[in-house]
Each structure stands twice: as C-alpha cells, then as structure tokens.
Amino acid sequence: MNSMTDEYVTEDGRRIGGTVMDLRNITLRFGGVVAIKDISFDIRQGEIRAIIGPNGAGKSSMLNVISGFYVPQEGEVWFKGYRRGPMKPYQVARLGIARTFQNIALFDGMSVLDNIMTGRLNRMKSGFLSQAMWWGRAEREEIEHREAVEKIIDFLEIQNIRKTPVGRLPYGLKKRVELARALAAEPQLLLLDEPMAGMNVEEKEDMSRFILDVNDEFGTTICLIEHDMGVVMDLSDRVVVMDYGRKIGDGTPDEVRNNQDVIDAYLGVAHD
C-alpha cells in the first residue's frame, strides 16, 4: 500500500501529504473478547482523520493502538515508514505523538501554566540537580520552554487562567488546557479522544475552531474520536466508521454519510 502518490489539496487549500500512520490488518483481543477485528486504514500528513461509531464499537481501543498503549495481537502498525514494535509511553511521545483523554487527565492541584509545562518535559535536557537548583541550563531551558508554552496559551486564548489551579476550572476549559498540554509537546500526530464530549454548543464551536486552527497553523496531523456527527462531518477530511470492532466505512464525510452500512449502524436495522 503506497499512498505517497496520491497527495491532494483540500477545498480550503490545505496540502494533504503521504501516509504518516498505516494500520494493517489490526486485530485486538482482550481474552475472549475481540475489540478490533482485522481493521486497516491510514492517516495522512496534515489531515484531520475521524474515527466514529456507536458506543462500544472499539474506537477508544483503536486510538490506544495508534498511541501504542495497546499492542495488537495481529497486524502491523507503521509510523513514518517504520514498523512499530511494543513501546513505552515516553518512547511514543518522543516519536511525536501526543493525545488528550476522554476523561480529563490533568493535575488538578497545579496551575494551568504548570500543567502545560509538563507537556514539554520530554524536551528538557537539564539534569535533576540542575533542575532542583534552578541554575544554569535548567534556568535557560525553562525560559525557552515557557516561551513556547506562552505561545500556546496565547493561541488557545487562556491567558486569563494561566495561574489558576486546574481543579477550579469549568469542564470546557479543562478540555482546552488538555489540548494545550498535548500541543506543548509539538506533536506531529495529535490524538483527541472525544474532544467535545459533554460540552455545550458554544464550547463545541470554540473547540472546533481551535482544532481547525491547530491543523492549519502548525500543520499538525489530527486523529480524533467524536460522537457528535455534525462536528465530525464539518471538521474532518476523512472518516473511518467502526461498528462491533469492524470497519464498516472509510472515506470523505460525504461518502460515509451515504454509506448504507453506516446508516444501518447508526439508525439500527430490523433483524429478523
């Protein structure tokens, strides 16, 4: 499978490149339960790729396979041209993959700024002693990283809460802080697990705009899981549809929308 040849430019002028992540015949089992059954698809450079499906379809498992958290029993995961073996989370992060979580996973007692700073940990090189004394390299590094973090704070318009402890923030803002932390790692591939879950319309609009802006400004490839069909269809370039661990559709939002299997999976179909 070689997608390097079919690069294309979207309607709004973004350049979609070759394959970054290629998933080949993935099967994932938990004991006797088959969560993912023989699924293949790819994610291309610069695109917004959505994974949708009803509850229990295996979307989050799929994202965990992409992030390297789960290792599938069968199939191959290729990232940037290399086949990927089992990895530790920090190795994944170093490869340029960052993610947000369905249930917010921030440090509640720490300020927004410090939370986002943790996203840069992987890039800090100064030793333990130097960091403890905040001297020499650690000091220089912190200034450098703080600047990068401040640019993200500016980008996501959260200047007014930069010193606020995360625990005191409303849900919608926590989600935005999580996105900020993921961005702080300067990822090439950003995984978003239900970024709009539980948000009101205004928060959803804001988040959609930020996702598009991230993709547009930084050229970050984004793979997201989402329930809100309206949001998915508006945001994404291509959509994978899953149901009961199988892939039942793959293509542009329009193609997917008109796919009979997808319609059946979402609206239900009479079984006799």
Next chain:
Amino acid sequence: MTESQAPAGELRSIPALLARNVARFGHRPAYREKEYGIWQSWTWSEAADEIRALALGLLGLGLRPGDHVAIIGRNRPAHYWGMVAAQMCGAVPVPLYQDAVAEEMAYVLGHCRARFVICGDQEQVDKVLEVARTVEGIEQILYTDKRGMRKYDHSRMNALADVQAEGRAAKQRLQGELDARIAALDYDATCVMLYTSGTTGKPKGVVLSNRNIIETAKNSADFDRLDRREEIVAYLPMAWVGDFIFSMGQAMWCGFTVNCPEGAHTMMTDLREIGPTYFFAPPRVFEGQLTSVMIRMEDAGRLKRAMFERFMKVARRVGPQLLDGQRVGIGDRIAYGLGNLLVFGPLKNTLGYSRIRVGYTAGEAIGPEIFDFYRSLGINLKQLYGQTEASVFITQQPDGQVRSDTVGVPSPGVEVRIADSGEVFYRSPGTFVEYFDNPDSTASTKDAQGWVATGDAGFFEEGSGHLRIIDRAKDVGKMADGSMFAPKYVENKLKFYPAILEAVVIGNGRDFCTAMLNIDLTAVGNWAERNNIAYASYQELAGHPQVYATLREHVEAVNRSVADDPMLSGCQIHRFLILHKELDPDDGEMTRTRKVRRAVINEKFHDLVDALYDGSTEVRTETEVTYEDGRKGSIKAVLRIEDVPVFGQASARKVAAE
C-alpha cells in the same frame, strides 16, 4: 516637568510631539504590552522607529493626505502607532468600537469613506470584508494579529508587520515625501475623527484638530501636574475620546508610559501588575470592583471580616478628610495608619491602586457610597464632566474639593455658561471643529461664537462654584400633572444598589412613573448561591420571587428618598418589572459607552410599557436579541409587574385618584 512648560512653538502635531519625546527622553519606556505572559516594552526611540516604518509602508501602499484610516481593535501599541503613522502621512485616523457588529460598522465606514482599515484580528477583518460587500471605497485592509489569516485573499490585504518591513525597505525612496508630509501638519490640521455613539440617531463624526487635542492635553496635564513618570493602563475603547486624550494626547504631551493589557479578561490582573499612577474608569468599573470586594469579604474568615469592618469605619470617618488635607485628631490618625498597614494598603494593592495619584471617573453619576469607599481608602478619585465635542474636559474637580454630587469647576481654558433653559454651554480650545460632512448638525450644536450646547441641564452651586448636572436636557420632561420628570436622577439612585445594574424610568407625560430594571448577575448570582437558590438562566434568576422582593425593597427605599425632594417627588416609582435580558449595545438598547437609549427601549419594549400602565400583573413578551457574531435570535418570557408604595404628596394623590 519642564517639558510641560515648553513653548508650543513647533509642537503643532502628534508626530512633532513624538519627535520631541525621542529627543528629550528617547530611552524612557513609551509603550508596554503584556504578551506571552510578560510585559514587552518599547522606548520612545523604538516606538518612533516602529511608527515611522509603518508610516513609510502606508505611504508605499498609496495612502493620500486627507484619507480616513479606520482602526478597529483592542488597545495595543500597534494600533496607537497606526494612528500616529496615519497622521504622519497626512491622513486622519478614525478609531472604531471593536465590539460593533458589521452593520453598525458599515454606516461609519461608508460615512467617512475610509480607504484604509487597520484591523486587530481575524474577527475584525471578517466584519470589514462583510461591510466591503455593500460599502464601496475600502481599498486596503491591514491586520495586526496574523492568526487564521493565511487563507484569505491577500491581493488587497497585508499584515501590519509586513507593511512595516516594506516601509523599512522603501526608506530611501519614500522618506523625503514622508518628511514633507509631517512638516505640512499644522495646528489646524485634523488630528483624529471620533464617532459619537449618540443616544439618538446615527453616529456623528466629530473632527478634532491638533489644536483641540494638544491644547486640551496641555491644560489638563497642568491641572493635575502630570509628568513623564506617570503610568496609565489603556483599556477603554480606542474609539472613545477619553482614551484618545489619555493614551495619545496626554501621553504624547507629558511623555508618560501607556500600558496595554493582554486582553479584556486579564485586565484586572494586568492593572495590579502595573499599578497605574493616573487612572480613569467609568463608574461601573468601580462599582464592579467594590461588589467583588464585598463578595470576597463575605466569604472571608471571621477575623479578617472583623478587621475589615472595624477599620473601614475609621476610614469612612476620617479617610476623605485626610485625603483633602484637613485636620484630623491624633487618635484617628493613628487608627487610620494602622488600618492602612493592615487593611487599606493590602486592599489597594489587590485592586491595583497602590500608586494612584490621580483617578477620574465620569460618564455616569457615581454612587456616593462607592465614591466615598475609594476616597476613604486614600485613593484620590475625582469626577470630571466632558464630552467628545469638547475633547473631553469641560469641568473637573481640583484636588481637595472633591464631592460625589458635583462635577467640579470649569477646566483650565474652558468657559461655561448656563442658558436660561438650564442647559449647559461651553467654549474652549478643545471645542471640536465640526461634525464631518454634516453642517446642519454642526450649526445646531455650535454657534458662531463657538459656544457648544451640551444637551445637559445643570446649575452652578452657590458658594463652591461647582457645576451640578441634573439630567440630559431633552430627557427632562413633565408628568401629566405638570410636575418635573427627571428620569436619570431616579435611575442613579436605583443603580447605586449593587443588585441593580441598569434602570429605565418611564413617566414623561404620564400620570405616574414606572421602571424597568436589570439585575446585576454578579451580585444577585452570588446572593442566590449564598441562599441556596437554584437557577438555570439569567431569565429565571431575574424572575425569581425573592429577587423581586429584594428589588421591591430597593425601589421603596428610593421612593422614600425621592419623596424628600419637593421638586422631584412626582418621580416616585409606582410599578416596576425586572427585564428578562440585559440591556445590550448589540441590540441597540444602549450606546457603546453604555448609556441607555430611551427611544429605542420605549419602542422595542412597548408591550412592557403598556403593561406597566394598564394595571396588569403579568405580561408575555418576545424579544429579539443579537448575538456577538451578528446573528439574531429571540427570547420569550412572562414578566411579573409589581406595585410599590409611594410616599408624601404622591401617595396622597394616589389615594385621591382612587
């Protein structure tokens, strides 16, 4: 302070003042802006360099003398520089309200035929592009913030930084032309054009000359002995004349530092970090801060609360006297000093007022309790009275003669006279040149001798010589029985209660007065939380029976105090309702400077007005609202109308009528 006395010789324009500042103290900070979490700063030399580069760039884009350059954005150094750069090219800057919706903007951009528009960000660019579909003449759009702008058609659009880069590159070619244009600026050249929001009708473009701005800046700076060491925070709309005088006129004249906050949401934090020495805020800002202090004190521990109450009592008693330099007993002095150490000092620091030397409020009446609260803390808060047509200053309060119910004595160089009708007239070096393209309005406002009608009714107080403003002259009317109707007087009394954000009193030509009230969501929301009252929306909270009960008590108390004034006792409120939505400039109910537009409200809520007078206890209504992006929606509500007891003659009359 030598520069303030400098002969105004060649200092006949803002660019000339800029050049003087560079020559005199080029290394001192001129502008600061908080960005990326730290205060970025520019000295006068650096700022002048940026401004010149921008001016060269604008010249390169074909800006002609006499063109209008609209500026739409929040307070940022780049936007102030844009205004000066436009002046350098001989063009006229026209700052606009950034929160205006596209259709409001269309009128102004069309009226001044702006060829160049400087936008703060994508949001403003989108609005201007929408306007450009119907309004002709917009040729170049410049923007400050590059975010989200990459995909736009750039054939007639440029980032401000790129324009500056091109200006720097074209220096050799264009600097002769630029210098010639700067040299051509004289005292009568237009410095700026500002659109007055106007409580009635379409906005009018007030043309202010260099003379207006520089003379006013000089006189007012002398009045308060402002110098180059002042720090101000520029946060009020750039389209408002006050910001132009403080952040441009006085800043250029005195050479002090203009600090721009990171954004509207961080304003309070930024204010605290800067600690301005010279500060202006409309009453609602001071009210809001006092409300939040009180809310936080209610949540504080017992010891802190006791200390706060104990020392505030001392402060209320002797603070204002100390500030005015009057004699105070030694015991009180010690108590106040201790309070300053334990309570007032830390409190002022939290509010960002530790260093304030001169503070002003204007625009609306400020509640005496609020005014006294700040003064008792030792903050030199004063009032001034002014308008766009006067380049702000008409009257202001000198140090040591400050009261909440007057607006002070005529500013230096200003003559004030009260007409027989009671209307206030003034004549000053700051008096505007004309309304742009509107000779009729100019003639009806400014007479041949240069006297301008303020539209406000007022009188000079005997003894002190201070001016007191009663109300807008055209709002003062008569009730059906011939007694005087001055709505603002009653509204102000109502608004002094923290729970009431806005009030509209109706009654001109009627038998009795009624009122429509807006609750203050911060104060009432906090009260609801404290009393375990659940609510899902503004509308639900506003209609809550206990909220009605509280407001009825307030209205009753106001009636009692209005009854004491024999002239105005007819203005007591007989019936009131609480509005289901906040009055909003986006819906045209208020001006951008948050003054109530009575005509609009009377028309828009005519069903509510009818219900207030037909004796019904409930009214069903549907109101159109405009969202921030200009889309429209509507909200439906059933509002309760309640009766309030009235006092004195009014109650006797009521009984007689029944």
